[in-house]
Amino acid sequence: MVSTRSAEGLRLRKAEVKSNDQIAPGIFRLTFPRDRDFIPGQTLALTTDPAISPRYYSIASGANDALFEILYDLVPEGQLTPRLARLGAGDALLVSEELGAFRDADGASVWIASGTGIAPFASMARSGMVSQKTLVHGSRTLAGLYLRGYFSSVLDGRYMPCCSSETAQGVFPGRTTAWLASGDLPAAERYLLCGSSRMVVDARDVLISRGVPFSRVVAEIYF
């Protein structure tokens, strides 16, 4: 396969965009053919041009799905995401090999995500890892609670959506950290956190203050 290198030395291969849809204000879902195996929780670096620094995005699709699926937030003043947002079916994209070691194992875990940080947990669930998993997903808007129906169904009462600026039945009115601080924490062997550094640091502090050993907390941060 023809590959190129980014300015920072990342090996990138070409992929053809299958779809690129805005699924909520400022949040996009991008798909392209899966030509490699990966482990749920891993990331891909994407760019549209080798001269533009690639950014890392967690894979949201299942390990056996035909397409890679990526979720991204449009940052209007950013270098890359406005270009990503203009891509349509058939356009070319540059993609790195799969990277990262943010993984879960069998057994009870609590997944805590904000915004598009839901992606690695979507990938894990879509790959069949749902037994004894609890998901807490926070978003500023209801529309940002991606895959709400899916998780309600597959996690069967172990899914807690949180929304800080809108209300709906079955959705906790507030931030993820407020939910974690407010009631009994689900018993778990592991707590996996993914999202903005602000949410991850705050959520980790809440967990530790409530007696969870830090050795049980693993975080993935978007940077």
Next chain:
Amino acid sequence: MAESLFGATLAGLGRIASEAGLPAYGAKQLSDWLYGKNATSFKDMLNLPRRAREWLAERYTIDTPGPIKATESQDGTRKYLFPAAGGGFVEAAWIPEGRRATLCLSVQVGCKMGCLFCMTGKQGFQGHLSAGEILNQYRSLPERDSVTNIVYMGMGEPMDNLANVLESLEVLCAPHGYGLSPSRVTVSTIGLIPAMREFLEATRCHLAVSMHSPFAEERRRLMPVENVYPLKDVLSVLRENPLGRQRRVSFEYIMFDGLNDSDRHAREIARILEGIRCRVNLIPFHPIPGTPLSPSPRERMEHFEQELKRRSILTTIRQSRGLDISAACGMLSTRELVRLRGEPD
């Protein structure tokens, strides 16, 4: 708002000089005024034509704000708080030690990396510092003339703001800038590999890598970056790109009681560093509020040092400095933020 010219590299000044109608050597003249003569106004630049000075003053500023707060430790360390764009604060520390004086400066307001032991990370990420804002911590330091060494080890991850860090290093080390030797400058990283590669190619400054555990499972709980850029890959890059004899790579190792201070850790550090010409700096942990971690006792650190030395690893224990003035990086600026927001400390 007018852009500040302070922090611009020679190439950037060349473009501006050309637009201002200055001859080719105008960039060096500007550089000399900004970094050689520490000019604070375009009016002072008397060897430039008046029309060019007016043109510059209409479009640019020379933004070099002094520190808004200073605290001094009993050991002589001084911490300064500088204002940053967007209302945040960054810290710079001046650390005298015999004939040396080290300046530790910041590159971001807050940090995205979320390391468990770090106070700066608790502020969240508020923004990158421009090259000018990074350099100003040197330019506006009251003790500037005494500084012998500069370390990029304050707030933020340098490799996450690489473009501005590289520009600031160029101005610091170029003859037309401040003219410091690159061997006096060390830039730290938690190991963002693509940017680290670029840094190694683009500069001759020293590199310091935050290790804190040689075991991946343990390190990922202290430093989320391990999930994306494992230490073993960072070490591979350093093996592939030897730094040469004039340059040094060091590994920073904060010691936590009962967590990463065993003989097993020392053995593993020696094993994974084999073949890399380096040193290990053992750092006493300065506890931060709410942390589940505690510092290793001094005798344990000394034993650990001996274990590494016995395995031919050049090792030093860093002295704790400024303990009485919120020495942990990010403490002073966080307190200032809390004070301004009226939140309980």
